[in-house]
Amino acid sequence: ITFSVCALSAAEWPDVADLPERTEFPPALEMFDGTSVTTIKEWEENRKPELKELFQQYMYGYMPAAPAEINFEVQPEFSLLEGKARGFEVIINYAVDKGGETLPPLNLLVILPTNSDKPVPLFLGMNFCGNHTLLPNKEISLTNNWVYDSCGGVDHQAVEGSRGSQFNDWGIDTIINRGYGFAAFHSADLAPDVDDFSNGVHPYFFKEGQTSPDPHDWGTLAAWAWGAHRAVDYLVTHPQVRKEQIAIIGHSRLGKTALLAAAFDDRIALSIPHQAGCGGTAPNRESVGESVAIINRAFPHWFNNTFPLFSDDVNRLPFDQHELITLMAPRPVLVSNAVEDKWADPDGQFRMLQLAAPVYDLYQVEGLLDQQQPELGRLSNGRLGYYIRSGNHSMTRGDWLVFLDYADKYFGKQPAM
Ligand code: GCU
Numbered sequence: 195i196t197f198s199v200c201a202l203s204a205a206e207w208p209d210v211a212d213l214p215e216r217t218e219f220p221p222a223l224e225m226f227d228g229t230s231v232t233t234i235k236e237w238e239e240n241r242k243p244e245l246k247e248l249f250q251q252y253m254y255g256y257m258p259a260a261p262a263e264i265n266f267e268v269q270p271e272f273s274l275l276e277g278k279a280r281g282f283e284v285i286i287n288y289a290v291d292k293g294g295e296t297l298p299p300l301n302l303l304v305i306l307p308t309n310s311d312k313p314v315p316l317f318l319g320m321n322f323c324g325n326h327t328l329l330p331n332k333e334i335s336l337t338n339n340w341v342y343d344s345c346g347g348v349d350h351q352a353v354e355g356s357r358g359s360q361f362n363d364w365g366i367d368t369i370i371n372r373g374y375g376f377a378a379f380h381s382a383d384l385a386p387d388v389d390d391f392s393n394g395v396h397p398y399f400f401k402e403g404q405t406s407p408d409p410h411d412w413g414t415l416a417a418w419a420w421g422a423h424r425a426v427d428y429l430v431t432h433p434q435v436r437k438e439q440i441a442i443i444g445h446s447r448l449g450k451t452a453l454l455a456a457a458f459d460d461r462i463a464l465s466i467p468h469q470a471g472c473g474g475t476a477p478n479r480e481s482v483g484e485s486v487a488i489i490n491r492a493f494p495h496w497f498n499n500t501f502p503l504f505s506d507d508v509n510r511l512p513f514d515q516h517e518l519i520t521l522m523a524p525r526p527v528l529v530s531n532a533v534e535d536k537w538a539d540p541d542g543q544f545r546m547l548q549l550a551a552p553v554y555d556l557y558q559v560e561g562l563l564d565q566q567q568p569e570l571g572r573l574s575n576g577r578l579g580y581y582i583r584s585g586n587h588s589m590t591r592g593d594w595l596v597f598l599d600y601a602d603k604y605f606g607k608q609p610a611m
Contacts, residue, residue, distance in 0.1 A: 369598065453522075526577040577604070
């Protein structure tokens with residue numbers, strides 16, 4: 195296997211100090227060298243790959259190609275939600291080309307409605323605390339991997355008592371009742387959320403003798419997003435999953451991941467970066483709340499080792515976050531927010547949608563139909579969706595009703611359970 199993803203090599207892009215300063219948001223339909231992009235063909239063949247390069251080079255780091263060897267160990271099925279759903283786990287194993295070394299597996303939980311054998315649309319959700327926190331059922335394995343302090347474990351290890359503790363954040367019963375399937379994995383299956391690259395998937399991709407990431411190597415957000423791609427590798431093979439209707443969702447740091455994963459994988463039909471903020475859906479320039487400098491200090495491992503060079507020099511970034519959104523075009527993306535979550539800059543996130551709109555216009559699809567931010571609690575119209583509700587930084591059952599309404603617009607309303 196080779197792990198280089200792109201035709202251009204990292205060496206071809208300028209050093210950060212040599213990048214031009216631009217105080218304005220860079221136009222999405224303009225190449226790095228200033229050439230205008232006027233057709234879908236030019237967008238898809240030139241600008242879209244260029245933006246993917248730029249985001250990897252200067253911010254998230256280069257994601258390895260899909261592993262050549264991947265296998266799915268499907269575990270026995272069990273009944274869930276009073277028989278309305280069936281669940282099973284899939285142990286996803288993959289090997290790297292270093293004497294076939296096997297990476298730590300990813301444990302994907304899949305939940306499908308039982309009322310029909312027909313393929314259903316499906317939400318893939320990444321979680322912070324382990325799949326066992328989503329539902330109380332004992333058949334779901336307790337994660338062996340690192341968990342946050344807030345997950346109620348002991349020394350970053352999960353405990354039995356945390357089963358089902360996140361049930362109300364996800365509302366899987368609602369998802370199933372609305373005729374959708376659901377799949378989930380725990381982000382720490384790829385990498386724990388710590389500034390330490392000695393565990394998780396990263397060390398498997400180090401070159402001989404390498405012990406820490408090089409300046410353009412992938413950070414933790416990219417590893418989580420890459421894990422989502424591996425989950426999709428399985429999901430597209432399942433006969434009861436409509437493979438052209440796989441949506442991805444994550445909250446906050448996993449919202450940043452949900453956008454990154456979908457931006458880099460066209461198999462993902464719709465993305466909901468929920469309260470993603472800085473490093474995801476909020477602008478780097480003109481930041482309100484969390485800034486590039488702050489995020490690089492607090493969470494340096496989320497990005498590559500080049501991104502900190504922009505902390506005091508944000509105007510040298512050759513892109514801004516609206517361009518991560520444009521990589522979704524013409525697919526739907528819902529940017530959702532809470533009014534008290536100023537840290538994530540809800541107004542700045544609407545601005546990012548406005549600046550992404552020209553690419554949706556190029557495809558002649560309804561991108562951003564509301565020129566103003568919608569009032570609290572109302573979902574905006576168009577594929578560049580925006581939603582802001584009252585309250586704070588959290589994911590709630592109420593949010594899920596909006597996410598499902600949004601998905602229904604593009605996937606069709608499903609027969610209810
Ligand atoms: C911190 C961080 C944010 C992040 C959030 C979360 O607040 O600064 O960037 O989105 O954590 O993941 O909850």
